[in-house]
Amino acid sequence: MNAFHDVRFPLAISFGATGGPERRNEIVQLVSGREKRNARQALARRHYDAGTGLRSLDDVHEVLAFFEARRGSLHGFRFRDPFDMKSCRPSETPTEHDQTIGTGDGVTERFALVKTYGEGQEAVRRPITHPVADAVLVAVDGVLKETSLDYAVDGETGELVFQPGAVPAVGAVVTAGFVFDVPVRFDIERLSVSLSAFRAGQIPSIPLVEILA
Structure with a gap:
């Protein structure tokens, strides 16, 4: 059974993450050329990429261990948004x-x-x-x-x-x-990291998505 694990994603890595809120709006262009816009959801949903926060192979190992303990996308966890946390x-x-x-x-x-x-x-x-x-x-x-x-x-x-x-x-x-903190889960089922690519500065993508109540 999926659940929420009351643990926080590694802070040092989260502070290097990228991301922010996403709004889902429907925009229909009418024959007159005017637009009709409707909000598809009341609140924004936040998306992050923790891959940009990796600075060392030890960071990669920490994320791999965290990913395994959460069973990939199965269980949610806390994430400290580096841009909006107060x-x-x-x-x-x-x-x-x-x-x-x-x-x-x-x-x-x-x-x-x-x-x-x-x-x-x-x-x-x-x-x-x-x-x-x-x-x-x-x-x-x-x-x-x-x-x-x-x-x-x-x-x-x-x-x-x-x-x-x-x-x-x-x-x-x-x-x-x-x-x-923001409640999130991994928005991916597989982590793919190449040592040669990481050492060359090619950061893997580690997407996270907010869990809305």
Whole structure:
């Protein structure tokens, strides 16, 4: 049975990877010459190539071992996107005020982490399901909360779970800052690496694709 392995792809290699979000849109040109455009999926799906992060034969060996342990594309895993891994800009340090997560109603205990891109009605709210638990900061109405005492991070869903007595009151704004990983799988069934080619600078392709919930 396929599953998600809560392990992270080697960081040193991921920071040399290439890739980013992909949008799937349908564009139809009408007889008038105008275009009709429709989004085929609500959220972007991220694709990466980890091959560009390989720097040595030891790196190749590490990826081969990781590939085998995941049974190729069968099991998912965590991947640190070198371009988008924080609730803030890459050059900044996350704070508890970075992202608005929701508004309390005095009853709701669970709040899903999101990262917002853009502003107003055109903004996109991306679900963050694999935060780094010990790097999550939370505030309610601007007041920093304490992990364990006030809330916990659900290891399965990535949601914030407020403890009894700390549930956000009606109208209270919940904000958060975090570092996160992207759930991915190998988008390939076979790794093919030639020693002579690698030594000559020909990097193999190791495609990864985001697993959407």
